[in-house]
Amino acid sequence: MEQFFGPLMSRTRVRRTVLELxxxxxxxxxxxxxxxxxxxxxxxxxxxxxxxxxHDHGV
Known part of the structure; x- marks a missing residue:
């Protein structure tokens, strides 16, 4: 499950951080x-x- 949800959760956290900043x-x-x-x-x-x-690119 971590292999599937891990990257999704990571992108979600990055997106949230970008929005907050x-x-x-x-x-x-x-x-x-x-x-x-x-x-x-x-x-x-x-x-x-x-x-x-x-990642080094994208959100």
Missing amino acids: SQLDDHMLRDIGLNRASIISAAHEVERKIHGRG
């Missing part, structure tokens, strides 16, 4: 070391670090 204004993003262009890669990096999954 996208809600922040530029000043708040800057405060945490991000900008709009780095949101997707940051979301994937968080997923890799926490869950050992993620």
Whole structure:
């Protein structure tokens, strides 16, 4: 089951992280070391670090 649901759950977590970070204004993003262009890669990096999954492209 993990082989099937794991990647799906990973994509869902990345998508949720991207949506949450996208809600922040530029000043708040800057405060945490991000900008709009780095949101997707940051979301994937968080997923890799926490869950050992993620991709370098897409959402």
